Amino acid sequence: MSHREVDLTPMYPFSVLWNAAPWVRLLCAIVYPWGVGAQTWMAPAGALLYAAPFFMGARLTRNRMAFVPLAVVAVVWFCVPVFAMNTFFLFQRFAMFIFPFYALIFRGVAESEVAQRGVKARALASQALLAAVCIGFLGVQGARTVRFAEESADFDAVVAAVEPAQRGLMLVFDKRSPAADNPDLYDNFALWYQAEHRGLVDFNAAWFPPQIVRYRLDRVPAVGPSDVAPAPLSEHFDWRRYQGRSYRYFFVRHTSPIPVGLFANAECRVVLLKSAGTWSVYERQSCRGG
Known part of the structure; x- marks a missing residue:
């Protein structure tokens, strides 16, 4: 394949x-x-x-x-x-x-x-x-x-609270940027953590054939292209289905309260690490069974 x-x-x-x-x-x-x-x-x-x-x-x-x-x-x-x-x-x-x-x-x-x-x-x-x-x-x-x-300084504030070189997942509830007058600007914005702090963030364009650096086909993450479009991942995120345990950080962009139970699961403790303006970052901490 x-x-x-x-x-x-x-x-x-x-x-x-x-x-x-x-x-x-x-x-x-x-x-x-x-x-x-x-x-x-x-x-x-x-x-x-x-x-x-x-x-x-x-x-x-x-x-x-x-x-x-x-x-x-x-x-x-x-x-x-x-x-x-x-x-x-x-x-x-x-x-x-x-x-x-x-x-x-x-x-x-x-x-x-x-x-x-x-x-x-x-x-x-x-x-x-x-x-x-x-x-x-x-x-x-x-x-x-x-x-x-x-406007984007909020993201810098939450990134300052996390460690480099970790796996992250972005969940974008509102991708609009009023400041830049752009309806889609924040769609993949959390990838700046990957670019500037040596992390790895999903969803990632490394799925796509045109990219120079791609995921190995036997190591692709659970979050794939069909999970982020046409409906955004934030609308249907499920901890078990998308292997939430494999991520340490969750970058959430929101302009309204984050849904209660977004990270609900029976195996890992997830806590709010930092929140600034329209950005929040959660951390997966202790998990049962390792």
């Missing part, structure tokens, strides 16, 4: 997902360079960036090679599915290249030519508006970053 034979059907009941008509993808090319979470302001801002070179008097370059990067992105954008090889958001990942590669297909115009064509005022106004949009966008992202640093 190979990793590519692992049954992920319960989690992904499809092998390839297109799910976007060409005209929808065209609209996405206006919005996605700003972020996957569509917001009203992204459409006019994107339209402005596409129109800006023309307003500023720029012309298409005669260098054919300058069109190659944008052409490659266009092929990916319209010909690559949303999901394949157990990986979501395939074509969307290339959105970050659209604006830079679009700019490459234009050449500037000499100052004298701009004056002769009578577009200097329009070009200056376009530059000012374009700069304002970019500065505003960076300002918003900077403010979100600062707010998120404050």
Whole structure:
């Protein structure tokens, strides 16, 4: 049995997902360079960036090679599915290249030519508006970053209370981040314990074939892909079924009281080790029979 034979059907009941008509993808090319979470302001801002070179008097370059990067992105954008090889958001990942590669297909115009064509005022106004949009966008992202640093400090506080190099399980009741304006940001956030403190946290992407480091198929944990999607693990966690005894720490993200009996079992004592804001960490301590 190979990793590519692992049954992920319960989690992904499809092998390839297109799910976007060409005209929808065209609209996405206006919005996605700003972020996957569509917001009203992204459409006019994107339209402005596409129109800006023309307003500023720029012309298409005669260098054919300058069109190659944008052409490659266009092929990916319209010909690559949303999901394949157990990986979501395939074509969307290339959105970050659209604006830079679009700019490459234009050449500037000499100052004298701009004056002769009578577009200097329009070009200056376009530059000012374009700069304002970019500065505003960076300002918003900077403010979100600062707010998120404050919001996520709760996790740093609970991690400071645990020992490194231990096994952990994350149970996320609310994965939204109001600070970052992201509905899914905390979905796998407890993996930072693994990244920064040499631990091992489930659910783990080491299940999936594309990963460089994967679980051995004879040592996969009880918490698999079908246990975290479509329903989150926090909704149906069962101590015995998911071998709670094998984990020392349980990282819980919640914005409401944690359900009583979440870790109910007859073999191990589980205690609240630390709680800070929206994060709590529990520790499995003594167990019967070792």
